[in-house]
Amino acid sequence: MKRIVTGLSFLQKLWLTICFIVLCTVLFFFLMFQFAYKQLYVSYVQTTLINEGKGLVERYHNLGDNKKFIEFLNSYDKVSNASVLYISNPRDLSACLPYNVHHESFITEDDRETLLKDKVISKTGYVDRFKRNIVGVVVPILKGENLEGIIYLSVPLKSITELVNQSKWLLVFSTFFFSTIVLLIGRRIIQQMIKPLSKMEQISYKMAKGDYSERMTSITGDEIGKLALAFNSMSDSLQREDENRKDFLANVSHELRTPLSYVSGYSEAILDGVVKEDELKHYVGIIHSEASRMQRLVRDLLDLASLEGEQFPLQKAPNVLSQIIEEAITPYLNSLKEKQITVIKNIDDSIIANLDADRFSQVIHNVISNAIRYSPIGKSIYVTLKETDSIYIEIQDEGKGVPKEQIEHLGERFHRVEQARSRKEGGTGLGLAIAKQIVELHDGKILFTSEPNHGLKVLIILPIFE
Structure with a gap:
């Protein structure tokens, strides 16, 4: 006896899977939000500072007077969100910028080479003096090939961090609310999905008991x-x-x-x-x-x-159908003579089919025997063999036929049209059932048609031998 291992139900497994997927999705997007939002915001601040710095450089060149520019810059620094420093001697930059915590020059020789190429230097880092992160840009003021000065603009990242932290709590709350709704709806959907399966389980147990x-x-x-x-x-x-x-x-x-x-x-x-x-x-x-x-x-x-x-298993081989039909009819010649029944044949001797001769001979035996049994004295049995799109074998008697309501039951085991008469005449009620099985094993089909007082027609259809 097989041991049944009890564990989580399919509903629980599916529920846990959905919870895990939702958790992983929320966590992934939460981390992506923090990373992308901070990076995009810092990039945006740097771009703003660079544009602001270039505008100040252009203002410096338009004024053409260092004193006036310093006065303008002092006024500008009061209204700007960024801290603005103007250094006319780049070599003194280390004594002026907040990055000069350890009295080391902020502008290296490489930086000066970059500034001389009229390129802006961006710097982001933590400053011990202010205990915060700062985003800063150094914009060069060039005159010809000489560096006349720089404009340093910086913004503390505290505001960015606070913004991210505020958004973080908003995101956490939204995520929790959204996840709860999704999981509740998902659970309801899963229950509706599982309901038919549970019903099938109940029915299957009843079927196991015979219901x-x-x-x-x-x-x-x-x-x-x-x-x-x-x-x-x-x-x-x-x-x-x-x-x-x-x-x-x-x-x-x-x-x-x-x-x-x-x-x-x-x-x-x-x-x-x-x-x-x-x-x-x-x-x-x-x-x-x-x-x-x-x-x-x-x-x-x-x-x-x-x-x-x-x-x-069938032993299929190419066989001449007319020969099988003739040999199957031969044993019934005495019975045909006793009942004065004439067999009228319309057979194409050239038709060949791929079949098991012994088994298919049993089909003809059973159908012919059935036709003789139910044919009145002095009547005829018609046997036709032809080939068009398939091979057709028709065997029709002139008995009183089969009622329409019983046609569909022909070929079923033990089915008899006339119980008492069939049993008296020795039939087992299995002949047509055996014939049907053999024909179907040959990839063919057997059909029955009948009209009152016009006998029964048995049509056997076989595939063409190629």
Whole structure:
């Protein structure tokens, strides 16, 4: 017996998966927001400072007077968000800028080379003196190839950090609210998705106990809905199989009960001496007849079981169909003569089919035997063999036919149109079922049509041999 390992349900697994995905997504976007927002904001501040610095340089050149520019710069520094320093001697920069914490020159020789090329230097870093991060730009003031001075503009990053921190709490709250809503909605959706699966589980347990009556009713158009349709189809098939099994057992019991009662009753009568000597041969004949009938029934059952279970592989080979049909009719010549039945043939001798000759001969035997059994005395049986888009074999008798409501049941095990008459004439009710199985194993199909008092037409369709 297999051990069932208990653990998380499918609903719990799916729920935890969604929670994990939401958590990872929120965390990823939260980190990306912090990184991207800070980087973009710093870049924006640097660009603003550079443009502001270049504007001041242009103002310096327009004024053309160092004293006036310093006065303008003092006024400008009071209204600007940035701290503005003007250094006319770049070599003294280390004594003026806040970055000169350790009395080291802020402008290196490489920086001076950069400034001489009229390029702006951007600097971002932590300053111990102010205990904060600062974004600064150094804009050169050039006259020809000489560096007349620089304009240093700086903005403390405290405001940026506060902005990010404020946004961080807003983001945390929004994320928590959004995640809660998403998870609640997701849980509801998951429950709706799992509901049909839970229903299928309940039905499957009932089916395991033999109850096939319940079906899935709420069917959607998605994959679960398709699964529900397939589940209903499976339930229908299992119910049919269960009914067929019960019918099969009932029919086998019924078929064997009558001959067994005859054999048992007459043999007891003979053993008890009840049967007179001149009647002994008659009763022994009945016992033999019923025993033969049981033998045929068992043989047909074994044949049908092997065909349905595909335990009897077909030995297919190219065969002339007309020869198989002629050989199958030959054993019935005496029966045909006794009932004065004429077989009218319209057979194309050139048709070849890829089939198992022995098994397909059994098909013709069963159909011909059935036609003879139900044909009145003096009537005809028509056998036609032709080939167009497929190979067609028609066998039609002139009996009284089969009622329309029973046509669809022809080919089912133990189905008889006339129960008493068929049993009296020795049929097992399996002939057409065996024929149907053999034809289908040859990739063909067998059809039945009938009209009142116009007999039964059996049409066998086979693929063309190529």
